[in-house]
Amino acid sequence: MSLAQNHDNYSRRTLVVLMEDRPGVLSNVSNLFRRRNYNIESLTVGHSETPDISRMTVVVYASDAVLEQVSKQLYKLINVTKVIDITDDDAVIRELALIRVHAVSASRAEIKQLVDIFRAQIIDVAHDSMTIEITGTEDKVDSLIEILRPFGIKELTRTGRVAMVRGALQGASRR
Amino acid sequence: MRMNGAQIIWECLVREGVDTVFGITGGKVIPLYHELPGFPIHHVTMRHEQAAAHAADGYARATGKVGVCVATSGPGATNLVTGIATAQMDSSPIVAITGQVASADLGTDAFQEVDITGITMPITKHNYLVTNVTDLAQALREAFHIARSGHPGAVLVDVTVDAQMGVTEFVYPEDVNLPGYKPHTTGNPRQIAQAAEMINAASRPIIMAGRGVVVAGAGQELTALAEKARIPVVTTLLGKSAIAESNPLYLGMGGMHGEGYTNMALQSADLIVNFGARFDDRFTSTAQTFAPRARVIHVDIDPAEIAKRIRVDMPIVGDALNVLRQLLPLVQEADRGEWMSTIDHWRQETGERSQRWEQSEELVPQHIIRSLSEITHGEAIMVSDVGQNQMWEAQYYTHNRFRGLISSGGLGTMGFGLPASIGAKMGCRDVPVWLVVGDGGIQMTIQELATIRQEGLPIKIALLNNGYLGMVRQWQELFYDKNYCGTPLLGPEFARLAEAYGIAGITVHSKDDVVPALKHAAEVDGPVLIDFRIEQEHNVFPIVPVGRAIDDMIRRPRTDEQPR
Ligand SMILES: Cc1ncc(C[n+]2csc(CCOP(=O)(O)OP(=O)(O)O)c2C)c(N)n1
Ligand SMILES: [Mg+2]
Numbered sequence A: 001m002s003l004a005q006n007h008d009n010y011s012r013r014t015l016v017v018l019m020e021d022r023p024g025v026l027s028n029v030s031n032l033f034r035r036r037n038y039n040i041e042s043l044t045v046g047h048s049e050t051p052d053i054s055r056m057t058v059v060v061y062a063s064d065a066v067l068e069q070v071s072k073q074l075y076k077l078i079n080v081t082k083v084i085d086i087t088d089d090d091a092v093i094r095e096l097a098l099i100r101v102h103a104v105s106a107s108r109a110e111i112k113q114l115v116d117i118f119r120a121q122i123i124d125v126a127h128d129s130m131t132i133e134i135t136g137t138e139d140k141v142d143s144l145i146e147i148l149r150p151f152g153i154k155e156l157t158r159t160g161r162v163a164m165v166r167g168a169l170q171g172a173s174r175r
Numbered sequence B: 001m002r003m004n005g006a007q008i009i010w011e012c013l014v015r016e017g018v019d020t021v022f023g024i025t026g027g028k029v030i031p032l033y034h035e036l037p038g039f040p041i042h043h044v045t046m047r048h049e050q051a052a053a054h055a056a057d058g059y060a061r062a063t064g065k066v067g068v069c070v071a072t073s074g075p076g077a078t079n080l081v082t083g084i085a086t087a088q089m090d091s092s093p094i095v096a097i098t099g100q101v102a103s104a105d106l107g108t109d110a111f112q113e114v115d116i117t118g119i120t121m122p123i124t125k126h127n128y129l130v131t132n133v134t135d136l137a138q139a140l141r142e143a144f145h146i147a148r149s150g151h152p153g154a155v156l157v158d159v160t161v162d163a164q165m166g167v168t169e170f171v172y173p174e175d176v177n178l179p180g181y182k183p184h185t186t187g188n189p190r191q192i193a194q195a196a197e198m199i200n201a202a203s204r205p206i207i208m209a210g211r212g213v214v215v216a217g218a219g220q221e222l223t224a225l226a227e228k229a230r231i232p233v234v235t236t237l238l239g240k241s242a243i244a245e246s247n248p249l250y251l252g253m254g255g256m257h258g259e260g261y262t263n264m265a266l267q268s269a270d271l272i273v274n275f276g277a278r279f280d281d282r283f284t285s286t287a288q289t290f291a292p293r294a295r296v297i298h299v300d301i302d303p304a305e306i307a308k309r310i311r312v313d314m315p316i317v318g319d320a321l322n323v324l325r326q327l328l329p330l331v332q333e334a335d336r337g338e339w340m341s342t343i344d345h346w347r348q349e350t351g352e353r354s355q356r357w358e359q360s361e362e363l364v365p366q367h368i369i370r371s372l373s374e375i376t377h378g379e380a381i382m383v384s385d386v387g388q389n390q391m392w393e394a395q396y397y398t399h400n401r402f403r404g405l406i407s408s409g410g411l412g413t414m415g416f417g418l419p420a421s422i423g424a425k426m427g428c429r430d431v432p433v434w435l436v437v438g439d440g441g442i443q444m445t446i447q448e449l450a451t452i453r454q455e456g457l458p459i460k461i462a463l464l465n466n467g468y469l470g471m472v473r474q475w476q477e478l479f480y481d482k483n484y485c486g487t488p489l490l491g492p493e494f495a496r497l498a499e500a501y502g503i504a505g506i507t508v509h510s511k512d513d514v515v516p517a518l519k520h521a522a523e524v525d526g527p528v529l530i531d532f533r534i535e536q537e538h539n540v541f542p543i544v545p546v547g548r549a550i551d552d553m554i555r556r557p558r559t560d561e562q563p564r
Helices: A025-035 A064-076 A105-117 A138-151 B005-015 B027-038 B049-063 B075-079 B081-089 B116-123 B133-148 B161-165 B189-201 B211-215 B219-229 B260-268 B320-330 B337-353 B355-359 B365-375 B388-396 B417-427 B446-455 B470-479 B494-500 B511-523
Strands: A011-020 A039-047 A053-062 A080-085 A091-102 A121-125 A129-136 A153-158 A162-165 B002-004 B020-023 B042-045 B067-071 B094-100 B126-130 B154-160 B167-169 B205-209 B233-235 B250-253 B271-275 B295-300 B314-317 B381-384 B433-438 B460-465 B504-508 B528-533
Touching: A011 A025, A011 A064, A025 A039, A025 A053, A025 A064, A025 B116, A053 A064, A064 A080, A091 A138, A105 A121, A105 A129, A105 A138, A129 A138, A138 A153, B002 B005, B005 B027, B005 B133, B005 B161, B005 B167, B020 B049, B020 B417, B027 B067, B027 B094, B027 B161, B042 B417, B042 B446, B049 B067, B049 B075, B049 B081, B049 B094, B049 B417, B049 B446, B067 B075, B075 B081, B075 B094, B075 B116, B081 B094, B081 B116, B081 B154, B094 B116, B094 B133, B094 B161, B116 B126, B116 B154, B126 B133, B133 B154, B133 B161, B133 B167, B154 B161, B189 B271, B189 B295, B189 B314, B189 B320, B205 B219, B205 B260, B211 B219, B211 B320, B219 B320, B233 B260, B250 B260, B250 B388, B260 B337, B271 B320, B337 B355, B355 B365, B365 B388, B365 B433, B365 B460, B365 B511, B381 B388, B381 B417, B388 B433, B388 B460, B388 B470, B417 B433, B417 B446, B446 B494, B460 B494, B460 B511, B494 B504, B494 B528, B504 B511, B511 B528
Parallel strands: B020 B042, B020 B067, B067 B094, B094 B154, B126 B154, B205 B233, B205 B271, B233 B250, B271 B295, B295 B314, B381 B433, B433 B460, B460 B528, B504 B528
Antiparallel strands: A011 A053, A011 A080, A039 A053, A091 A129, A091 A153, A091 A162, A121 A129, B002 B167
16 A cells, blocks of 8 residues: 555646635635645635635646645635636636836837737836736746846736636536 | 623523533633523633643543633633644544634734634634624534534634623524535445445455544444454554453554554555544554555545545545444454454464563553553543553553543643543543543643642542653653653652642552552542652553554563563
């Protein structure tokens, strides 16, 4: 008989977690990741379609065995109502970023061109900077950031990933 | 009926069947205590909140009911923390009620304000901060339900003073509706059938029983299964008493201080059927080396315990009692004589190794515990503390009474024993309660001798006094070049200290005085403390060194071997 944790098959997994919208629930969930030493890459939370139920998207770096523990431990939290592993589902995964980049009159046109290629938007222009909004996959957001970096990024904020399965939510629901 | 928050708290407790609470009052629970005299609940005034939590825990473990402790805000609440963590780790159902500063003052660092729900979040099954009297009854109803159902645990309810004093129409919530909490209690029939087949096909099976069997009250069913299929039973420390230990099928406790034959049986088994144990590292040692030949059936009410440390071939989520009842008709009668005689052969060798202490003229702990076991016929409620005393108690007392051992296993909390024995005695007035404790651990909660006296509880205390933090000294001796750093203890005269608290104290120096002292203590009506001055550098054997397989242990020296 061998150890449950097999460290070979680690990969990036996406979980959707539904929970009652009550004080303390969010800190309880994030506490759990820290305390049990799970490796989270991204965590976002907001309202769901049901009033009083929040929906969280968590991206963890885990093996099958660890992922199983993560979802079981999440289920143990009294206010967590559902945990769905959508890693293998056909899902739309998006992230939003706001990027304020250094821009003087000489560089504005070039920046605008790049922004257009990425189908991002310029949402504010100041005398020495432009603010850009981009929504897309993590890779797309990464690439735009890299391309803008030479101009000088003054401020950056990313939301982390949110996800939704195409069609009905099925997932390898773990319970 | 219109009631204030304090009355609602007590009324809810009464409806939950609570008749005893353990606590200490203070500024933010004065309104709560003010209403207590109107309710049929006995309050045991402890001398430290940690002890109040341990007492509630001891009560819960002895009775199977929910134990309740009460503390004020701030330091009262933080003092509970060790006790809450201890109960939670060992799946003991307790509800801790704490007072909190007025809701208007929350978050302002008010006098004696502490974020106890934040602090206890990782050490409770669930917790509540109640700031409005109208939410109180629902929170308490849920707290008790959560504490006792599923995988039981500790729940804390923090109540602001204004919620205690506010008045509302009291409506007892008949139902609990927690959409995120629905424990599975019966096993999946298909998995049960497959498990039964695995059991029927096994030639060297072992039943492993953990605390889950005790919690579920499934002792009889476990014994019935073992006897029907003739399967030997190994327990964890907390699984002790799941089967009467004088039953010939009982093989003892396995793991770090398991007997040689017990651990050898586990390592040679072709099937391990685990009911309600969590394959803790003190039991399995390194996970890779544990039971290499065995397939594993793991029954647990908590899915998160299954496949957490050890690979499982057949997981069954369910309550041990239900699953045993489901399994029993499907499991065939068997003889398994060959397997039993192999084990008996190993058992004989252990017996030979025990001759050394049996022949010893010194005051050794084995003799004390074995005599105590005989005098009480294995029927006392035994409470042990932590350290060598705990392991000697576990190895040499024959626990025949169900729920007959109360000990801090998961957290290993020194100081647990004395207050836990108070809780146990409050819950089981008619049963003798004995505490086995070390000279280190007893001093962590020794103030509770005053509580014993005030409540007039006839608790008997066997203090195994070796002048050391003995278990740590043993590790230093065996693994750290006998560097006894921080372990020698210069103790007080415990018998005289007991007398100062109004408790009879006896000091025993020699082997001949052991039985008379124990008999005397068992017979007299009140509490007694016996200070046994045991051999100071006596060790617990066998011991499995860290990182080794459980059958690769340091055994008891034989009579013809050099003592270690
Ligand atoms: C609260 C706490 N502090 C420290 C320890 C570490 N520890 C484990 S056993 C032990 C020695 C216990 O000494 P004693 O109570 O005299 O019992 P003995 O081992 O001598 O029987 C210590 C210090 C612990 N388990 N709990
Ligand atoms: Mg000691």
